[in-house]
Amino acid sequence: MVNKTLFQCPNCAKPLKRGHKQYFCSNGHCFDIAKQGYVNLLLPGHTGTGKPGDTKEMIRSRREFLDKGYYQEFSDTLNNMVLETLKTEQSDSISIFDAGCGEGYYISRLKQKFFDNNINNLDMYGIDVSKSAIQYAGGRDKDIHFAVASSYHVPILANSIDCILCIFAPRDEKEFKRILKPSGKLIVAAPGPKHLYSLRKFLYDSPDVIGQKGTVEEGFNLLLHKLVSYSITINDKEDIFNLFNMTPYSRHTDDDAENKLKTIGEFTTEVDINIRVYQKA
Structure with a gap:
C-alpha cells in the first residue's frame, strides 16, 4: 500500500x-x-562537523524527566493554546509539524489532546537532527510521521502545514514561512527570564537572567503571548540529575558543582516559559 x-x-x-x-x-x-517507523532524511551537507543534535545521554535524561510529569502543566497549557488556535480549521485534515521534536513527548501529548476532544483528522509530523531522539519518538508513537532532519533544511512540502510547533528548538523562519499554508500558525515556546533560575544559581556564582527569547519578527504577526510560570519540587536524586543533564548547563558546569548536585535529595526550581502564537504574514 x-x-x-x-x-x-x-x-x-x-x-x-x-x-x-x-x-x-x-x-x-x-x-x-526504520523498525521504529521513522525515516532518515538528513543529508550529509545539512549539518556541520561532528555528530549533530543532543547526545544520547541528554535525550535519555529528558525522556525520563518529562515522563515523570514535571513539565505537564506547561504541556497542558500549550495543548490548550494549539487546540484553541486550530479547532476552527475546516480542512479534511489538520497538519501539524513539530520542528525539533526531540523524543516526541510534546507532540504525542498534543495528539492525545485532540483525540480527547473528538478531533481525529490529524496529519502530524516531527523532525529532529538527532537520530537517537527520533528513535525514541518513533517508538513512542507510530501514528506520527517522524524523520531525522534539520530545521534549516525542512523536508516538508511548501504551503502544506496548518501549524508549526517550535519548543525549545532552533528555527529557520524562512523555512517555516515556506512550509506554512497562507493562514498557517507558528507557535514558539522558549525559556522565560526566570526559567530554572534556582538550578542556575546553584551551579553558577552569578547566573545571568535569560533575555527575551522566542520572538519572531520578519514574515509573521504576533497573535497571542502567554507566560507559563510555576515551581517544581523534585524529591528524587535521579530526577534532579536528569533535569541538569537534559539542559545545556551540563556542558558548561565544572565537576565540583556537578558532584555537589548529585548529593541533593530534594530541589525546588522555577518553570518559566513563554508561548507565542504567530500568524503567517
Missing part, C-alpha cells in the same frame, strides 16, 4: 510517498523506514 505524505525529497524536493518499507519520490530517490 502506498500513501501520500507531506514529506518532500531532500535531494530534489519532489513529494515523498510512503510504501511498506520505504519512502520514495518520482525521481527514484528512496529512504528506508
Whole structure:
C-alpha cells in the first residue's frame, strides 16, 4: 500500500510517498523506514562537523524527566493554546509539524489532546537532527510521521502545514514561512527570564537572567503571548540529575558543582516559559 505524505525529497524536493518499507519520490530517490517507523532524511551537507543534535545521554535524561510529569502543566497549557488556535480549521485534515521534536513527548501529548476532544483528522509530523531522539519518538508513537532532519533544511512540502510547533528548538523562519499554508500558525515556546533560575544559581556564582527569547519578527504577526510560570519540587536524586543533564548547563558546569548536585535529595526550581502564537504574514 502506498500513501501520500507531506514529506518532500531532500535531494530534489519532489513529494515523498510512503510504501511498506520505504519512502520514495518520482525521481527514484528512496529512504528506508526504520523498525521504529521513522525515516532518515538528513543529508550529509545539512549539518556541520561532528555528530549533530543532543547526545544520547541528554535525550535519555529528558525522556525520563518529562515522563515523570514535571513539565505537564506547561504541556497542558500549550495543548490548550494549539487546540484553541486550530479547532476552527475546516480542512479534511489538520497538519501539524513539530520542528525539533526531540523524543516526541510534546507532540504525542498534543495528539492525545485532540483525540480527547473528538478531533481525529490529524496529519502530524516531527523532525529532529538527532537520530537517537527520533528513535525514541518513533517508538513512542507510530501514528506520527517522524524523520531525522534539520530545521534549516525542512523536508516538508511548501504551503502544506496548518501549524508549526517550535519548543525549545532552533528555527529557520524562512523555512517555516515556506512550509506554512497562507493562514498557517507558528507557535514558539522558549525559556522565560526566570526559567530554572534556582538550578542556575546553584551551579553558577552569578547566573545571568535569560533575555527575551522566542520572538519572531520578519514574515509573521504576533497573535497571542502567554507566560507559563510555576515551581517544581523534585524529591528524587535521579530526577534532579536528569533535569541538569537534559539542559545545556551540563556542558558548561565544572565537576565540583556537578558532584555537589548529585548529593541533593530534594530541589525546588522555577518553570518559566513563554508561548507565542504567530500568524503567517
